[in-house]
Amino acid sequence: MRYRAPLLPAKFLYSSHCARDCFQTGSGPGPFPEDEMHCTCRVHVASDDLHHSVDGFVNAPPALPLRTCGNPATPQSLHSIPLNGNIGRWYKAARGRALLKHFACHSKHPKPSDQNRSHPAAMSAPQAKRVKTNDDAPYELIYWPGIPGRGELVRVLFEEAGVPYTDTAKTEGNKAAPLVLGYMDAGNTGDATNPPVFAPPVLKHGSLTINQVPNILLYLAPKLGLAGADSDGDGLFHLNEIVLTLLDGFVNEIHETHHPVATSLTYEEQKPEAKKRAKAFTDERLPKFLGYVQRVLDAKTSGDGPWLYGGKLAYADLVLFQCLDGTKYAFPKSVGKLQESGKYDGVFKLYDAVKERPNIKKYLESDRRVPYSSGIWRHYPELEE
Numbered sequence: 001m002r003y004r005a006p007l008l009p010a011k012f013l014y015s016s017h018c019a020r021d022c023f024q025t026g027s028g029p030g031p032f033p034e035d036e037m038h039c040t041c042r043v044h045v046a047s048d049d050l051h052h053s054v055d056g057f058v059n060a061p062p063a064l065p066l067r068t069c070g071n072p073a074t075p076q077s078l079h080s081i082p083l084n085g086n087i088g089r090w091y092k093a094a095r096g097r098a099l100l101k102h103f104a105c106h107s108k109h110p111k112p113s114d115q116n117r118s119h120p121a122a123m124s125a126p127q128a129k130r131v132k133t134n135d136d137a138p139y140e141l142i143y144w145p146g147i148p149g150r151g152e153l154v155r156v157l158f159e160e161a162g163v164p165y166t167d168t169a170k171t172e173g174n175k176a177a178p179l180v181l182g183y184m185d186a187g188n189t190g191d192a193t194n195p196p197v198f199a200p201p202v203l204k205h206g207s208l209t210i211n212q213v214p215n216i217l218l219y220l221a222p223k224l225g226l227a228g229a230d231s232d233g234d235g236l237f238h239l240n241e242i243v244l245t246l247l248d249g250f251v252n253e254i255h256e257t258h259h260p261v262a263t264s265l266t267y268e269e270q271k272p273e274a275k276k277r278a279k280a281f282t283d284e285r286l287p288k289f290l291g292y293v294q295r296v297l298d299a300k301t302s303g304d305g306p307w308l309y310g311g312k313l314a315y316a317d318l319v320l321f322q323c324l325d326g327t328k329y330a331f332p333k334s335v336g337k338l339q340e341s342g343k344y345d346g347v348f349k350l351y352d353a354v355k356e357r358p359n360i361k362k363y364l365e366s367d368r369r370v371p372y373s374s375g376i377w378r379h380y381p382e383l384e385e
């Protein structure tokens with residue numbers, strides 16, 4: 001799927017970017033070709049194909065040396081390409097659609113601060129490996145198409161914050177599944193700065209590629225203003241512990257109610273075990289997890305208002321909403337009974353409060369919200385009998 005270096009003339013492997021950031025790359029031995037410093041551009045990718053091609057460009061040389069001067073320049077978020085007419089060729093070869101942003105022409109000479117680093121061999125490996133992101137880079141969610149799944153736990157943050165993101169699950173032309181499979185492929189060893197991921201959801205932001213839902217949420221929450229009142233302090237660890245517990249109960253354990261033996265088997269192939277597991281879940285675990293959420297709400301730390309922590313809406317509240325929404329879909333009778341018990345009123349009040357948030361409300365009514373079907377939250381009526 002990747003666009004490889006041979007399509008690019010060798011000189012493309014040398015480039016430089018010295019605008020807000022100072023960024024130079026080179027390939028092979030020999031001095032950095034300072035006389036070849038060019039106007040550069042920052043490329044934000046708006047297509048899967050091109051995305052891979054850009055990665056391919058950056059990763060093509062086995063040990064592409066990279067150096068930065070400590071500014072947010074990164075190998076994958078800044079793609080420095082000589083503006084000598086070849087962009088069109090590169091672009092065409094990539095068969096994609098790119099949003100060229102931050103187009104800038106610069107000096108043909110290196111900045112004074114670059115002089116002592118004009119040789120690729122002088123570049124330190126740790127610097128080359130450092131991952132940095134550009135805050136203005138687009139957010140890209142990579143997830144399976146057709147199910148809300150764990151991708152939804154990430155989407156609700158973007159939707160509440162009103163921050164644009166691309167969502168591969170919504171791309172046309174059946175591209176999403178092959179893309180996800182590409183990430184999960186046994187031959188995928190990541191790239192120069194990112195280890196391989198195991199499974200979706202995956203978040204790409206600038207040069208950074210990460211997976212694991214709680215990890216993605218922890219990364220996004222402060223950037224989207226959803227890290228609570230105490231966003232610079234230890235509060236984030238409290239929010240994280242709440243979120244991890246929600247994911248244990250309302251995502252992982254729920255998944256095991258219909259797939260208690262193996263994910264590789266169909267539900268039908270493990271129905272008897274699923275029945276037992278679902279009963280234990282609805283009788284014991286579901287009330288226990290709801291009870292935990294209610295205790296968090298009853299605690300002094302929840303502060304004023306319906307929120308879980310610190311008297312302010314934070315990402316944990318959005319996660320709770322999605323978790324409970326999925327659980328209501330999967331086990332409507334059980335959740336209904338527990339709601340009627342009146343023991344978890346705070347939990348349901350919080351659920352309603354999130355549901356009524358203007359941006360969430362709009363999202364739920366939009367076609368961006370994928371209906372439940374298979375995936376984590378499934379409804380098998382026999383599992384509640």
Ligand SMILES: N[C@@H](CCC(=O)N[C@@H](CS)C(=O)NCC(=O)O)C(=O)O
Pocket residue numbers: 149150151199200201211212213214
């Ligand atoms: N703990 C991981 C679980 C990831 C996961 O299981 N993703 C599912 C989709 S929701 C998947 O495709 N898994 C493939 C696999 O486990 O082989 C997370 O929170 O992101």
